Amino acid sequence: MMKEDSIDCKPNLETYAMLFNVLLKKFNKLNVSYVYLNAVRSLNKQMKALGVVPDTYVLNMIIKAYAKCLQVDEAVRVFREMGLYGCEPNAFSYGYLFKGCCEKGRVWQGFGFFKEMREKGLVPSSGAYMVLVCSLALERKFEDAVEVLRDMLGNSLKPDLLTYRTLLEEMCRDGKGIEALELLEEFRKKDVAMGERTYNELVDSLHFVDR
Template sequence: TFNALISAACKGGLPSYAFDAFEVMKTTDVAASRRTYNELIHAAGLRGIAGVEAAFEVYDSMRLAGEVPDQVTFGSLIAACARARDASRALLVFEEMREVGCAPSLVVYHALLVGLGRAGRFEEAVALYRNEMLEHEDPECRPTKATLSIMFDVCLGRDGAEAALAAAAGASSFGSAVYFHSKGAMAAKQLYTEAVESGMMPRICPELDALDANDDETQGMRSLRADIRCHTRSAAIMALLGLLDALKTKDADLHELVVMTGGRVRTNGPSRPSKLLLTAQALLTAQGVRSKPLSTLTVQALVVDKPALTKWKSSVDVPQTLGVEA
Protein backbone atom coordinates (compact mmCIF):
# COMPACT_ATOMS: atom_id res chain seq x y z
CA THR A 1 0.00 0.00 0.00
CA PHE A 2 2.74 2.49 0.95
CA ASN A 3 4.73 1.60 -2.16
CA ALA A 4 1.63 2.23 -4.24
CA LEU A 5 1.11 5.63 -2.59
CA ILE A 6 4.73 6.61 -3.11
CA SER A 7 4.62 5.45 -6.73
CA ALA A 8 1.36 7.34 -7.40
CA ALA A 9 2.83 10.52 -5.91
CA CYS A 10 5.87 10.25 -8.20
CA LYS A 11 3.77 9.66 -11.30
CA GLY A 12 1.56 12.58 -10.34
CA GLY A 13 4.53 14.93 -10.04
CA LEU A 14 4.09 15.31 -6.27
CA PRO A 15 7.39 14.16 -4.75
CA SER A 16 6.65 15.77 -1.36
CA TYR A 17 3.62 13.49 -1.00
CA ALA A 18 5.88 10.49 -1.55
CA PHE A 19 8.03 11.51 1.42
CA ASP A 20 4.91 12.19 3.50
CA ALA A 21 3.81 8.61 2.83
CA PHE A 22 7.26 7.35 3.82
CA GLU A 23 7.15 9.24 7.13
CA VAL A 24 3.83 7.58 7.93
CA MET A 25 5.26 4.24 6.85
CA LYS A 26 8.09 4.57 9.39
CA THR A 27 5.54 4.77 12.22
CA THR A 28 4.23 1.31 11.32
CA ASP A 29 5.78 -2.13 11.37
CA VAL A 30 6.14 -2.11 7.59
CA ALA A 31 9.82 -2.29 6.61
CA ALA A 32 11.05 -0.31 3.66
CA SER A 33 12.07 -2.49 0.71
CA ARG A 34 14.47 -1.82 -2.12
CA ARG A 35 11.46 -0.80 -4.20
CA THR A 36 10.48 1.75 -1.55
CA TYR A 37 13.94 3.31 -1.52
CA ASN A 38 14.06 3.34 -5.32
CA GLU A 39 10.74 5.16 -5.50
CA LEU A 40 11.93 7.72 -2.94
CA ILE A 41 15.19 8.34 -4.80
CA HIS A 42 13.15 8.92 -7.93
CA ALA A 43 10.78 11.24 -6.05
CA ALA A 44 13.67 13.27 -4.65
CA GLY A 45 15.26 13.54 -8.07
CA LEU A 46 12.12 15.15 -9.47
CA ARG A 47 12.92 18.25 -7.41
CA GLY A 48 15.95 19.08 -9.55
CA ILE A 49 18.81 20.86 -7.82
CA ALA A 50 16.87 21.01 -4.56
CA GLY A 51 16.29 17.27 -4.55
CA VAL A 52 19.62 15.74 -5.48
CA GLU A 53 20.97 15.85 -1.91
CA ALA A 54 17.77 14.22 -0.64
CA ALA A 55 18.19 11.48 -3.25
CA PHE A 56 21.66 10.66 -1.94
CA GLU A 57 20.44 10.76 1.66
CA VAL A 58 17.84 8.13 0.77
CA TYR A 59 20.55 6.11 -0.96
CA ASP A 60 22.75 6.24 2.15
CA SER A 61 19.80 5.12 4.28
CA MET A 62 19.19 2.28 1.87
CA ARG A 63 22.76 1.01 2.16
CA LEU A 64 22.68 1.32 5.97
CA ALA A 65 19.47 -0.73 6.01
CA GLY A 66 21.28 -3.51 4.17
CA GLU A 67 19.37 -3.20 0.91
CA VAL A 68 21.40 -3.90 -2.23
CA PRO A 69 21.07 -1.23 -4.95
CA ASP A 70 20.13 -2.33 -8.45
CA GLN A 71 19.96 -0.80 -11.93
CA VAL A 72 16.85 1.17 -10.98
CA THR A 73 18.63 2.63 -7.93
CA PHE A 74 21.66 3.82 -9.85
CA GLY A 75 19.61 4.95 -12.82
CA SER A 76 17.44 7.09 -10.55
CA LEU A 77 20.50 8.62 -8.87
CA ILE A 78 22.09 9.45 -12.22
CA ALA A 79 18.79 10.92 -13.45
CA ALA A 80 18.63 13.06 -10.29
CA CYS A 81 22.15 14.33 -11.02
CA ALA A 82 21.14 15.03 -14.61
CA ARG A 83 18.22 17.20 -13.49
CA ALA A 84 20.62 19.11 -11.26
CA ARG A 85 23.12 19.42 -14.15
CA ASP A 86 25.74 17.70 -11.97
CA ALA A 87 27.56 15.52 -14.49
CA SER A 88 30.59 14.95 -12.26
CA ARG A 89 28.47 13.35 -9.58
CA ALA A 90 26.58 11.32 -12.19
CA LEU A 91 29.88 9.89 -13.43
CA LEU A 92 30.87 8.98 -9.87
CA VAL A 93 27.59 7.08 -9.45
CA PHE A 94 28.21 5.32 -12.76
CA GLU A 95 31.66 4.22 -11.59
CA GLU A 96 30.29 3.05 -8.21
CA MET A 97 27.67 1.04 -10.08
CA ARG A 98 30.41 -0.84 -11.88
CA GLU A 99 32.47 -1.30 -8.73
CA VAL A 100 29.61 -3.08 -6.97
CA GLY A 101 29.13 -5.37 -9.97
CA CYS A 102 25.86 -3.90 -11.23
CA ALA A 103 25.88 -3.79 -15.05
CA PRO A 104 24.47 -0.58 -16.56
CA SER A 105 21.29 -0.92 -18.61
CA LEU A 106 20.38 1.13 -21.66
CA VAL A 107 18.18 3.29 -19.42
CA VAL A 108 21.18 4.05 -17.22
CA TYR A 109 23.30 4.96 -20.24
CA HIS A 110 20.54 7.27 -21.45
CA ALA A 111 20.37 9.00 -18.07
CA LEU A 112 24.14 9.52 -18.07
CA LEU A 113 24.13 10.90 -21.63
CA VAL A 114 21.41 13.36 -20.64
CA GLY A 115 23.40 14.37 -17.57
CA LEU A 116 26.51 15.05 -19.63
CA GLY A 117 24.48 17.03 -22.14
CA ARG A 118 22.79 19.21 -19.55
CA ALA A 119 26.18 20.04 -18.13
CA GLY A 120 27.45 21.05 -21.57
CA ARG A 121 29.91 18.13 -21.77
CA PHE A 122 28.83 16.78 -25.15
CA GLU A 123 32.33 15.58 -26.12
CA GLU A 124 32.31 13.13 -23.20
CA ALA A 125 28.85 11.95 -24.21
CA VAL A 126 30.01 11.34 -27.78
CA ALA A 127 33.03 9.42 -26.46
CA LEU A 128 30.78 7.23 -24.28
CA TYR A 129 28.46 6.61 -27.22
CA ARG A 130 31.27 5.71 -29.64
CA ASN A 131 33.73 3.88 -27.39
CA GLU A 132 31.35 1.93 -25.19
CA MET A 133 27.79 1.76 -26.46
CA LEU A 134 28.21 1.12 -30.20
CA GLU A 135 30.05 -2.16 -29.70
CA HIS A 136 28.66 -3.11 -26.30
CA GLU A 137 28.92 -6.83 -25.49
CA ASP A 138 25.28 -6.77 -24.42
CA PRO A 139 23.07 -6.09 -27.50
CA GLU A 140 20.42 -4.64 -25.19
CA CYS A 141 22.80 -1.79 -24.33
CA ARG A 142 23.60 -0.80 -27.90
CA PRO A 143 22.22 2.47 -29.28
CA THR A 144 18.66 2.72 -30.56
CA LYS A 145 16.78 5.52 -32.32
CA ALA A 146 15.92 6.83 -28.86
CA THR A 147 19.64 6.95 -28.04
CA LEU A 148 20.31 8.94 -31.19
CA SER A 149 17.60 11.47 -30.33
CA ILE A 150 19.22 11.91 -26.92
CA MET A 151 22.61 12.38 -28.57
CA PHE A 152 21.26 15.06 -30.92
CA ASP A 153 19.85 16.90 -27.91
CA VAL A 154 23.14 16.48 -26.05
CA CYS A 155 25.22 17.89 -28.90
CA LEU A 156 22.96 20.79 -29.79
CA GLY A 157 22.70 22.38 -26.36
CA ARG A 158 22.24 22.06 -22.62
CA ASP A 159 18.45 22.14 -22.95
CA GLY A 160 18.11 20.01 -26.07
CA ALA A 161 17.75 20.43 -29.80
CA GLU A 162 14.41 22.24 -29.76
CA ALA A 163 15.56 24.84 -27.23
CA ALA A 164 18.71 25.34 -29.28
CA LEU A 165 16.61 25.74 -32.43
CA ALA A 166 14.43 28.34 -30.73
CA ALA A 167 17.54 30.30 -29.74
CA ALA A 168 18.99 30.06 -33.24
CA ALA A 169 15.70 31.13 -34.81
CA GLY A 170 15.69 34.23 -32.63
CA ALA A 171 19.23 35.16 -33.58
CA SER A 172 20.37 37.09 -36.63
CA SER A 173 20.82 35.13 -39.84
CA PHE A 174 24.59 35.26 -39.30
CA GLY A 175 24.28 34.09 -35.68
CA SER A 176 21.95 31.27 -36.69
CA ALA A 177 24.34 30.09 -39.41
CA VAL A 178 27.32 30.16 -37.07
CA TYR A 179 25.38 28.21 -34.45
CA PHE A 180 24.58 25.40 -36.86
CA HIS A 181 28.30 25.14 -37.61
CA SER A 182 29.32 24.99 -33.96
CA LYS A 183 31.32 22.06 -32.61
CA GLY A 184 28.26 20.51 -31.07
CA ALA A 185 26.16 20.87 -34.21
CA MET A 186 28.91 19.40 -36.35
CA ALA A 187 29.21 16.43 -33.97
CA ALA A 188 25.45 15.88 -34.17
CA LYS A 189 25.54 16.04 -37.98
CA GLN A 190 28.31 13.43 -38.04
CA LEU A 191 26.35 11.12 -35.74
CA TYR A 192 23.30 11.47 -37.96
CA THR A 193 25.30 10.73 -41.12
CA GLU A 194 26.81 7.62 -39.55
CA ALA A 195 23.39 6.44 -38.38
CA VAL A 196 21.94 6.78 -41.88
CA GLU A 197 24.90 5.01 -43.47
CA SER A 198 24.62 2.13 -40.98
CA GLY A 199 20.88 1.79 -41.52
CA MET A 200 19.98 2.82 -37.98
CA MET A 201 18.14 5.86 -39.35
CA PRO A 202 16.13 5.88 -42.62
CA ARG A 203 17.00 8.16 -45.51
CA ILE A 204 14.39 10.90 -45.66
CA CYS A 205 14.99 11.60 -49.34
CA PRO A 206 16.16 8.57 -51.37
CA GLU A 207 15.77 10.58 -54.62
CA LEU A 208 18.44 13.06 -53.59
CA ASP A 209 21.31 11.29 -55.37
CA ALA A 210 19.36 11.28 -58.65
CA LEU A 211 19.46 15.08 -58.73
CA ASP A 212 22.93 14.92 -60.23
CA ALA A 213 21.54 13.27 -63.35
CA ASN A 214 21.53 15.68 -66.31
CA ASP A 215 18.10 15.53 -67.89
CA ASP A 216 17.17 18.69 -69.75
CA GLU A 217 13.54 17.65 -70.05
CA THR A 218 13.05 17.53 -66.30
CA GLN A 219 15.18 20.52 -65.31
CA GLY A 220 13.01 23.06 -63.52
CA MET A 221 10.16 20.56 -63.10
CA ARG A 222 11.59 18.27 -60.45
CA SER A 223 9.87 18.02 -57.11
CA LEU A 224 11.76 16.58 -54.19
CA ARG A 225 9.99 14.88 -51.29
CA ALA A 226 11.52 14.43 -47.85
CA ASP A 227 9.69 12.22 -45.36
CA ILE A 228 10.36 12.84 -41.66
CA ARG A 229 7.12 11.31 -40.37
CA CYS A 230 8.89 8.51 -38.46
CA HIS A 231 11.43 10.86 -36.87
CA THR A 232 11.45 12.40 -33.43
CA ARG A 233 11.65 16.18 -33.44
CA SER A 234 15.35 16.11 -32.56
CA ALA A 235 16.07 13.62 -35.35
CA ALA A 236 13.99 15.69 -37.78
CA ILE A 237 16.15 18.73 -37.04
CA MET A 238 19.28 16.79 -37.92
CA ALA A 239 17.70 15.16 -40.98
CA LEU A 240 16.65 18.51 -42.42
CA LEU A 241 20.02 20.08 -41.69
CA GLY A 242 21.62 17.19 -43.58
CA LEU A 243 19.20 17.59 -46.48
CA LEU A 244 19.85 21.32 -46.78
CA ASP A 245 23.62 20.78 -46.64
CA ALA A 246 23.28 18.22 -49.48
CA LEU A 247 21.07 20.51 -51.57
CA LYS A 248 23.71 23.23 -51.42
CA THR A 249 26.00 20.96 -53.44
CA LYS A 250 23.40 20.12 -56.10
CA ASP A 251 23.02 22.02 -59.37
CA ALA A 252 19.52 20.74 -60.13
CA ASP A 253 16.82 23.35 -60.73
CA LEU A 254 14.04 22.17 -58.42
CA HIS A 255 10.40 23.06 -58.85
CA GLU A 256 9.61 22.51 -55.16
CA LEU A 257 10.62 20.70 -51.99
CA VAL A 258 7.89 18.94 -50.01
CA VAL A 259 8.62 17.91 -46.41
CA MET A 260 6.17 15.28 -45.21
CA THR A 261 5.56 15.73 -41.48
CA GLY A 262 2.45 13.58 -40.88
CA GLY A 263 0.45 14.53 -37.83
CA ARG A 264 -3.11 13.79 -36.89
CA VAL A 265 -5.44 15.25 -39.47
CA ARG A 266 -9.06 16.04 -38.55
CA THR A 267 -11.93 15.44 -40.94
CA ASN A 268 -14.46 17.73 -39.24
CA GLY A 269 -12.59 20.99 -39.57
CA PRO A 270 -9.13 22.55 -39.90
CA SER A 271 -6.40 20.41 -38.38
CA ARG A 272 -3.86 21.81 -35.98
CA PRO A 273 -0.23 21.78 -37.11
CA SER A 274 1.63 18.87 -35.57
CA LYS A 275 4.61 19.56 -33.30
CA LEU A 276 6.81 17.90 -35.89
CA LEU A 277 5.58 20.29 -38.59
CA LEU A 278 6.19 23.31 -36.36
CA THR A 279 9.69 22.07 -35.53
CA ALA A 280 10.49 21.50 -39.21
CA GLN A 281 9.17 24.92 -40.15
CA ALA A 282 11.22 26.57 -37.40
CA LEU A 283 14.35 24.82 -38.65
CA LEU A 284 13.76 25.88 -42.25
CA THR A 285 13.08 29.45 -41.13
CA ALA A 286 16.28 29.53 -39.07
CA GLN A 287 18.15 28.42 -42.19
CA GLY A 288 16.57 31.13 -44.31
CA VAL A 289 14.19 28.84 -46.18
CA ARG A 290 10.61 30.11 -46.54
CA SER A 291 8.00 27.33 -46.41
CA LYS A 292 4.22 27.06 -46.47
CA PRO A 293 2.13 24.51 -44.53
CA LEU A 294 0.00 22.09 -46.55
CA SER A 295 -2.78 20.07 -44.95
CA THR A 296 -4.91 17.45 -46.69
CA LEU A 297 -7.23 14.72 -45.46
CA THR A 298 -4.31 12.31 -45.17
CA VAL A 299 -1.14 14.23 -44.47
CA GLN A 300 0.47 17.42 -43.22
CA ALA A 301 3.50 18.81 -45.01
CA LEU A 302 5.62 21.87 -45.69
CA VAL A 303 6.13 23.13 -49.22
CA VAL A 304 9.13 25.17 -50.33
CA ASP A 305 8.38 26.55 -53.78
CA LYS A 306 10.83 27.38 -56.55
CA PRO A 307 11.20 31.11 -55.76
CA ALA A 308 11.97 30.30 -52.11
CA LEU A 309 14.51 27.64 -53.12
CA THR A 310 16.15 29.98 -55.61
CA LYS A 311 16.39 32.79 -53.06
CA TRP A 312 17.84 30.46 -50.44
CA LYS A 313 20.47 28.96 -52.75
CA SER A 314 21.56 32.40 -53.92
CA SER A 315 22.01 33.68 -50.38
CA VAL A 316 25.36 34.28 -48.74
CA ASP A 317 27.34 31.12 -47.98
CA VAL A 318 27.09 29.78 -44.44
CA PRO A 319 30.08 30.87 -42.31
CA GLN A 320 32.44 27.98 -41.62
CA THR A 321 33.06 29.00 -38.01
CA LEU A 322 33.59 25.86 -35.94
CA GLY A 323 34.76 27.31 -32.64
CA VAL A 324 31.38 28.27 -31.17
CA GLU A 325 30.19 26.00 -28.38
CA ALA A 326 26.66 24.59 -28.61
Protein backbone atom coordinates in the same frame (compact mmCIF):
# COMPACT_ATOMS: atom_id res chain seq x y z
CA MET B 1 9.57 5.22 11.89
CA MET B 2 10.72 2.09 10.05
CA LYS B 3 14.34 2.92 10.93
CA GLU B 4 13.68 2.87 14.68
CA ASP B 5 15.15 -0.08 16.55
CA SER B 6 11.82 -0.82 18.19
CA ILE B 7 10.17 -1.42 14.83
CA ASP B 8 10.54 -4.88 13.34
CA CYS B 9 10.03 -3.66 9.80
CA LYS B 10 13.19 -2.19 8.29
CA PRO B 11 13.36 -0.40 4.94
CA ASN B 12 14.44 -2.72 2.14
CA LEU B 13 15.31 -2.31 -1.53
CA GLU B 14 11.65 -2.17 -2.53
CA THR B 15 11.09 0.64 -0.01
CA TYR B 16 13.90 2.74 -1.43
CA ALA B 17 12.92 2.00 -5.03
CA MET B 18 9.44 3.35 -4.29
CA LEU B 19 10.82 6.48 -2.61
CA PHE B 20 13.30 7.21 -5.42
CA ASN B 21 10.56 6.71 -7.98
CA VAL B 22 8.29 9.22 -6.24
CA LEU B 23 11.12 11.76 -5.99
CA LEU B 24 12.07 11.43 -9.66
CA LYS B 25 8.53 12.33 -10.66
CA LYS B 26 9.21 15.75 -9.13
CA PHE B 27 12.19 16.35 -11.45
CA ASN B 28 10.21 18.23 -14.10
CA LYS B 29 11.97 21.62 -13.89
CA LEU B 30 15.65 22.28 -13.28
CA ASN B 31 15.22 24.66 -10.33
CA VAL B 32 12.76 22.27 -8.65
CA SER B 33 15.01 19.29 -9.40
CA TYR B 34 17.88 20.82 -7.41
CA VAL B 35 15.64 20.94 -4.33
CA TYR B 36 14.75 17.25 -4.57
CA LEU B 37 18.31 16.22 -5.43
CA ASN B 38 19.25 16.69 -1.78
CA ALA B 39 16.57 14.17 -0.84
CA VAL B 40 17.99 11.71 -3.38
CA ARG B 41 21.48 12.13 -1.89
CA SER B 42 20.13 11.64 1.63
CA LEU B 43 18.21 8.48 0.71
CA ASN B 44 21.23 7.06 -1.09
CA LYS B 45 23.46 7.58 1.98
CA GLN B 46 20.79 6.13 4.24
CA MET B 47 20.39 3.08 2.03
CA LYS B 48 24.14 2.40 2.10
CA ALA B 49 24.31 2.92 5.89
CA LEU B 50 21.61 0.30 6.39
CA GLY B 51 23.43 -2.17 4.17
CA VAL B 52 20.72 -2.26 1.51
CA VAL B 53 22.34 -3.28 -1.80
CA PRO B 54 20.90 -1.32 -4.75
CA ASP B 55 19.97 -2.91 -8.06
CA THR B 56 20.25 -1.51 -11.59
CA TYR B 57 16.77 0.03 -11.42
CA VAL B 58 17.56 2.05 -8.28
CA LEU B 59 21.03 3.06 -9.47
CA ASN B 60 19.53 4.23 -12.77
CA MET B 61 17.15 6.51 -10.90
CA ILE B 62 20.07 8.01 -8.97
CA ILE B 63 22.02 8.50 -12.22
CA LYS B 64 18.95 10.11 -13.78
CA ALA B 65 18.54 12.49 -10.84
CA TYR B 66 22.15 13.69 -11.07
CA ALA B 67 22.01 13.94 -14.87
CA LYS B 68 18.80 15.99 -14.82
CA CYS B 69 20.48 18.44 -12.44
CA LEU B 70 23.54 18.51 -14.72
CA GLN B 71 25.67 17.00 -11.95
CA VAL B 72 27.43 14.92 -14.58
CA ASP B 73 30.50 13.96 -12.53
CA GLU B 74 28.24 12.54 -9.81
CA ALA B 75 26.18 10.66 -12.41
CA VAL B 76 29.37 9.18 -13.89
CA ARG B 77 30.59 8.20 -10.42
CA VAL B 78 27.40 6.24 -9.69
CA PHE B 79 27.58 4.69 -13.17
CA ARG B 80 31.16 3.53 -12.54
CA GLU B 81 30.17 2.06 -9.17
CA MET B 82 27.47 -0.20 -10.64
CA GLY B 83 29.87 -3.13 -10.96
CA LEU B 84 30.63 -2.95 -7.23
CA TYR B 85 27.03 -3.98 -6.58
CA GLY B 86 27.03 -6.67 -9.24
CA CYS B 87 24.90 -4.52 -11.54
CA GLU B 88 25.28 -4.21 -15.30
CA PRO B 89 24.49 -0.86 -16.95
CA ASN B 90 21.58 -1.06 -19.39
CA ALA B 91 20.24 1.24 -22.12
CA PHE B 92 18.64 3.54 -19.53
CA SER B 93 21.93 3.89 -17.61
CA TYR B 94 23.77 5.02 -20.72
CA GLY B 95 20.89 7.12 -22.04
CA TYR B 96 20.55 9.19 -18.87
CA LEU B 97 24.31 9.61 -18.79
CA PHE B 98 24.95 10.80 -22.33
CA LYS B 99 21.86 13.05 -22.33
CA GLY B 100 23.17 14.69 -19.17
CA CYS B 101 26.63 15.10 -20.73
CA CYS B 102 25.14 16.76 -23.82
CA GLU B 103 22.94 19.10 -21.80
CA LYS B 104 25.98 20.03 -19.70
CA GLY B 105 27.91 20.89 -22.86
CA ARG B 106 30.20 17.87 -22.64
CA VAL B 107 29.03 16.53 -25.98
CA TRP B 108 32.16 14.60 -26.85
CA GLN B 109 32.02 12.72 -23.54
CA GLY B 110 28.36 11.96 -24.17
CA PHE B 111 29.16 10.68 -27.66
CA GLY B 112 31.78 8.40 -26.09
CA PHE B 113 29.16 6.84 -23.82
CA PHE B 114 26.84 6.43 -26.82
CA LYS B 115 29.51 4.54 -28.77
CA GLU B 116 30.26 2.38 -25.73
CA MET B 117 26.61 1.36 -25.35
CA ARG B 118 26.19 0.63 -29.06
CA GLU B 119 29.27 -1.61 -28.95
CA LYS B 120 27.40 -3.57 -26.28
CA GLY B 121 24.34 -3.83 -28.53
CA LEU B 122 22.25 -1.50 -26.35
CA VAL B 123 19.82 0.85 -28.12
CA PRO B 124 18.98 4.31 -26.68
CA SER B 125 15.48 5.76 -26.51
CA SER B 126 14.26 8.11 -29.26
CA GLY B 127 14.63 11.07 -26.90
CA ALA B 128 18.25 10.23 -26.09
CA TYR B 129 19.09 9.77 -29.77
CA MET B 130 17.59 13.14 -30.68
CA VAL B 131 19.41 15.03 -27.92
CA LEU B 132 22.72 13.60 -29.13
CA VAL B 133 22.05 14.36 -32.81
CA CYS B 134 21.13 17.98 -32.05
CA SER B 135 24.08 18.44 -29.69
CA LEU B 136 26.59 17.09 -32.21
CA ALA B 137 25.10 19.24 -34.97
CA LEU B 138 25.36 22.39 -32.87
CA GLU B 139 29.01 21.49 -32.20
CA ARG B 140 29.55 21.21 -35.99
CA LYS B 141 30.28 17.48 -35.65
CA PHE B 142 28.16 16.76 -38.71
CA GLU B 143 29.63 13.39 -39.69
CA ASP B 144 29.04 12.06 -36.19
CA ALA B 145 25.53 13.55 -36.05
CA VAL B 146 24.63 11.91 -39.36
CA GLU B 147 26.08 8.61 -38.15
CA VAL B 148 23.90 8.74 -35.04
CA LEU B 149 20.80 9.68 -37.04
CA ARG B 150 21.37 6.83 -39.48
CA ASP B 151 21.79 4.48 -36.55
CA MET B 152 18.53 5.75 -35.08
CA LEU B 153 16.65 5.12 -38.33
CA GLY B 154 18.33 1.73 -38.62
CA ASN B 155 16.77 0.82 -35.27
CA SER B 156 13.30 1.81 -36.54
CA LEU B 157 13.15 4.92 -34.36
CA LYS B 158 11.84 8.12 -35.90
CA PRO B 159 13.41 11.57 -35.37
CA ASP B 160 11.11 14.53 -34.93
CA LEU B 161 11.01 17.63 -37.13
CA LEU B 162 13.22 19.63 -34.75
CA THR B 163 16.01 17.04 -34.92
CA TYR B 164 16.01 17.02 -38.72
CA ARG B 165 15.89 20.82 -38.87
CA THR B 166 18.70 21.28 -36.36
CA LEU B 167 21.08 19.00 -38.24
CA LEU B 168 20.22 20.09 -41.77
CA GLU B 169 19.96 23.82 -41.07
CA GLU B 170 23.26 23.84 -39.18
CA MET B 171 24.87 22.14 -42.18
CA CYS B 172 23.46 24.88 -44.43
CA ARG B 173 24.82 27.57 -42.13
CA ASP B 174 28.22 25.87 -42.42
CA GLY B 175 28.10 26.06 -46.22
CA LYS B 176 27.02 22.46 -46.73
CA GLY B 177 23.63 23.15 -48.30
CA ILE B 178 23.98 20.63 -51.14
CA GLU B 179 25.02 17.87 -48.72
CA ALA B 180 22.07 18.77 -46.47
CA LEU B 181 19.59 18.42 -49.35
CA GLU B 182 21.15 15.09 -50.38
CA LEU B 183 20.82 13.86 -46.81
CA LEU B 184 17.20 14.98 -46.67
CA GLU B 185 16.46 12.82 -49.73
CA GLU B 186 18.25 9.89 -48.05
CA PHE B 187 16.31 10.33 -44.81
CA ARG B 188 13.04 10.64 -46.72
CA LYS B 189 13.60 7.18 -48.21
CA LYS B 190 14.60 5.62 -44.88
CA ASP B 191 11.97 7.30 -42.70
CA VAL B 192 8.60 6.00 -43.84
CA ALA B 193 6.96 8.16 -41.17
CA MET B 194 8.20 11.36 -42.81
CA GLY B 195 5.10 12.76 -44.46
CA GLU B 196 4.88 15.16 -47.38
CA ARG B 197 4.18 18.08 -45.06
CA THR B 198 7.31 17.44 -42.95
CA TYR B 199 9.43 16.99 -46.07
CA ASN B 200 8.17 20.24 -47.61
CA GLU B 201 8.75 22.15 -44.36
CA LEU B 202 12.33 20.91 -44.26
CA VAL B 203 12.96 21.81 -47.91
CA ASP B 204 11.55 25.31 -47.34
CA SER B 205 13.61 25.85 -44.20
CA LEU B 206 16.82 24.73 -45.93
CA HIS B 207 16.25 27.04 -48.88
CA PHE B 208 15.56 29.91 -46.44
CA VAL B 209 18.76 29.28 -44.44
CA ASP B 210 20.85 28.82 -47.60
CA ARG B 211 19.95 32.27 -48.97
